[in-house]
Amino acid sequence: MFTLLNTPEDPAHDAMVEKKSEFIGDACHVDSLDEALAFVEAIRERHPKSRHVAYAAICGGAD
Numbered sequence: 001m002f003t004l005l006n007t008p009e010d011p012a013h014d015a016m017v018e019k020k021s022e023f024i025g026d027a028c029h030v031d032s033l034d035e036a037l038a039f040v041e042a043i044r045e046r047h048p049k050s051r052h053v054a055y056a057a058i059c060g061g062a063d
Helices: 033-046
Strands: 012-018 021-027
Touching: none
Parallel strands: none
Antiparallel strands: 012 021
16 A cells, blocks of 8 residues: 655555546655655656646644
8 A cells, every 4th residue: 555655766656537638646755845856856757748747745844
């Protein structure tokens, strides 16, 4: 089973097709903003024909 605790090297992954468009989702746990940006860049490289790469990140700890 995949969770958000997956590493960037082995992210949780799923895809779906809707009206001839494929929507791909990858999620993982990172420890820094730099690591998050590197993960987004790796996704862009993995899917070079993608028109949109939407992303979100939660940064900072709960104190």
